[in-house]
Amino acid sequence: MKALVKPGPEPGLELRDVPRPEVGANDVLIAVSHAAICGTDLHIHDWDAWASANVAAPVVVGHEFVGTVAEVGDQVTNVEVGSRVAGEGHIVCGRCRNCRAGHRHLCRSTVGVGIHRDGGFAEFVSIPATNVYPVPDSVPDEIAAILDPLGNAVHTVLSFDVVGEDVLITGAGPIGQMAAAICRHAGARHVVITDLVPARLAIAEQMGASRAVRADQETLEDVMAEMGMDEGFDVALEMSGSGRALADILRVTTHGAHVGLLGLFAGPAEVNVNEAILKGLQIKGIYGREMFDTWYKAVSMLDSGLSIAPVISHRFVLDDFQTAFDALHAGEATKVVLDIA
Known part of the structure; x- marks a missing residue:
């Protein structure tokens, strides 16, 4: 499959053909339709001090995305193939004190999608079923692609x-x-x-x-x-x-x-x-989103008239990723959505 990869510890990203992600027993495979570039992705692209200390290259980047469920693991019972979904980009351990107390956004062992494991700037991404968030029909794809930063x-x-x-x-x-x-x-x-x-x-x-x-x-x-x-x-x-x-x-x-x-x-x-x-x-x-109370509130506000559409300034296809990153670096763009499909 086609994916945007941070190949190693140096500036830049590469569009590569990589294997389709494996789907574990509790995982969901998502066919990504749209993804958005985050400030974190700029850090990874530039390979600054933060990226060099935190990113597990090589890795498929991207953690803001929306798509359709293509496959589910054999232990997944609450997500159906064909559903339109977004993904929470913080994968938590479920065992630490905060996770067990219901404060998953404070998990000390958080793994970041597109940072520590392969992310959503790709035709497919695999995440745990517990990180999948169903997107209602009232939320357009481009807005669904930025539910993650909206949640912040x-x-x-x-x-x-x-x-x-x-x-x-x-x-x-x-x-x-x-x-x-x-x-x-x-x-x-x-x-x-x-x-x-x-x-x-x-x-x-x-x-x-x-x-x-x-x-x-x-x-x-x-x-x-x-x-x-x-x-x-x-x-x-x-x-x-x-x-x-x-x-x-x-x-x-x-x-x-x-x-x-x-x-x-x-x-x-x-x-x-x-x-x-x-x-x-x-x-x-404040780091990330409260899982999943923040998601419910964000979608509820969108349904009750909150408009965030002006924040999206540019749209590109995945093949033009470098033009998109250049526009962000130049200050010409605010939020960029990539068409993956």
Whole structure:
């Protein structure tokens, strides 16, 4: 089958003909129709420090995908051939304390699809049946292909009560853009988002942000005064991986505010921790999705009118993968969906 492979410890990806995945007794084989490129895939493509420390090359990359069930293992009873499904990209052990307590998203032995085992930038991918999520007819293929990153945004936003609150989002990448839409859908008052790229900020405004801020041209204090905010932000969501953005959050949040950290930092971030202590901030690190409560909530919000379509800027066939990655590297694209079928 055709698949996009990280062949070894060096930059770049290769389109190769590889064997079709084996299907274990508890596995499901999915014929992939669409897949989306994630920031993680960019790290793997570039083979940066994170990738070299975490990726088990050679490996078929890709963990955001949708497709049709082609085959099920002989112990699988809850998934039918022909079903349209997406896949949770975190495969957990099921035995550790968190897994047994129902907190599978905190499994200390998580295996990443497309990182530690073969993923979805391929004609077929095999995952455990417990990681399969049925996609309702109301969700189009392109949106189903990005349920994984939508889940990251849903998990982050809904970790806190945002109804009637003033929310700051630092980082207007695809997940930040979707977070803005979710905050608006969930009933936040003001949703302010920061970034350095005007095109990203424009999409965020289109998706529901009250105010989009060029972090290198405006101060958040000025924006707060403009919007009549006297006490600071009630909720802050860090999605940029920028130390400066985190410092902004600690400075402009109100006392007792909730802070969600989703963006990964390239290195240590130097911040004034005393601000967090003296303000009594409640800080939560967020990784992935709550399995599967986040998935249910994401699909329910889509069914109740949440629109995330503007986040998809480009579409390519798998053979044109390098053009897709180049567009992302150049900042021309936000979210790219690949046609696999």
